[in-house]
Amino acid sequence: MSEDVARPTAKLSRVEKAAILLLSLGETDAAQVLRHMGPKEVQKVGVAMSHMTNIHKEQVEEVMAEFVDVVGGQTSLGIGADGYIRNMLTQALGEDKANNLIDRILLGGSTTGLDSLKWMEPRAVADVIRYEHPQIQAIVVAYLDPDQAAEILGQFDPKVRLDIVLRVAALTTVQPAALKELNLILEKQFSGNANSTRTNMGGVKRAADIMNFLDSSVEGPLMDSIREVDEDLSGQIEDLMFVFDNLADVDDRGIQALMREVSSDILVLALKGADDAIKEKIFKNMSKRAAELLRDDLEAKGPVKVSEVEGAQKEILTIARRMAESGEIVLGGKGGEEMI
Structure with a gap:
């Protein structure tokens, strides 16, 4: 962003505007804001903050004014508390400041053992639950965000992976004793008390959401195994x-x-491996000039790895699902809800 920092705020993305706003607030107030953001949101804002240099006074004033206008027109921010990703904060602020910020956020919140898992690396979560009972593994995987859960599944061998997905699909509620057991297992790393009522999690939809984020090399064989069972x-x-x-x-x-x-x-990158129907859908929803530029970029783009194409497509799907959850768009297709 260093070369684009002089852009008018109208051309800045929402994430870049959020980064400017948080940098303007100062460390203490920024910590209070970040405490109410999810791990994926903080990851994006953290990267944007790390790329900020030479921010103009006019940009700060415009971002602040826009923020006041937006908040002034709302009755509630409607934001939920969640964990966040330590590595992105370290990248943005440096290790010392990131650690201080993390302490402020966690001390000011009510983070439970399961919530704390959300800012751990998938490999670390897999190591923690690797030798636990399969039902405990399924509870953890069902509770976490689908993309993180998919990365965790990738750390297990196919047989264990199949067992976990089947258990996730069969989950409906979790009894207090199970949550208490999980918190006892993780008590040295996390804090929180077991809920007094059953917790809804898992189910076929959750299993499908997790499957969406698996690499095709994993998703195909896993679906075949589920079909056999x-x-x-x-x-x-x-x-x-x-x-x-x-x-x-x-x-x-x-x-x-x-x-x-x-x-x-x-x-x-995503359109390099897309069907013509998708390409035309994108082209027709852009200005004529923008569509021409996109076509030129596609033609000029040399061969790319399948993994890069899939990664780009998954990134777009992640944005689409987030926007669907917030009500900004309605997803169609296999998982879409029929409209009348």
């Missing part, structure tokens, strides 16, 4: 999965909103 369940999971091709079923207004949140580099 329970053909009806595999069909239910497939019906609920939302894949990149399903973006063709999103309405034009939704596609336009989604494209405003996606960088051009990621979009070009």
Whole structure:
């Protein structure tokens, strides 16, 4: 962002504006804001903060004014508390400041053992639960965000992976004793008390969400294994999965909103491996000039690895799901809800 820092604020992304706002608040107030953000949000803001240099006074004033206008028109921010990713804060602020910030956030919140898992690296979470009872593993995987859960599943061998997904799909509620047991297992690393009531988590939809984030090399064999065990369940999971091709079923207004949140580099990579229907859907929801530039970029882009294309598509799907959860767009396709 260093070369773009003089851009008018209208051309800055929402994440860049958020980074400018947090940098302007100072460390203590920024900590209070970050405490109410999820790990993925803080990761993006942390990267943007680390790229900020020579921010103009005019930019700060415009961002502040826009923030006041937006907040003034709302009755509630509607934000939920969650964990966040330590590495991104370290990258943005340096290790000492990041550690101080983490302490302030955690001391000011009510982070439970399961919530704290959300800012651990997937490999570390897998190591913690590797030798625990399969049902405990399933509870952890069902509780975490689908993309993090998918990375955790990737750390296990196929047989264990299959068992966990089947258990996640079968979950409906979790009894207090199970949550208490999990907190006891992790008591040296996390804090929190067991809930007094059953907790809803898991289910076929959650299993489908997790499957969406698995690499194709893992997702295909795993789905085949599920089909061998329970053909009806595999069909239910497939019906609920939302894949990149399903973006063709999103309405034009939704596609336009989604494209405003996606960088051009990621979009070009994702479209390299997309069907013509998806490409045309994107092109028709851009200005004629922007569509021409995108076509030129696609033609000029040389061969790319399949893993890079899949990674770009997953990044766009992550944004789409977040926007769907907040009500900004409605997803169609396999997992979409019928509209009347």
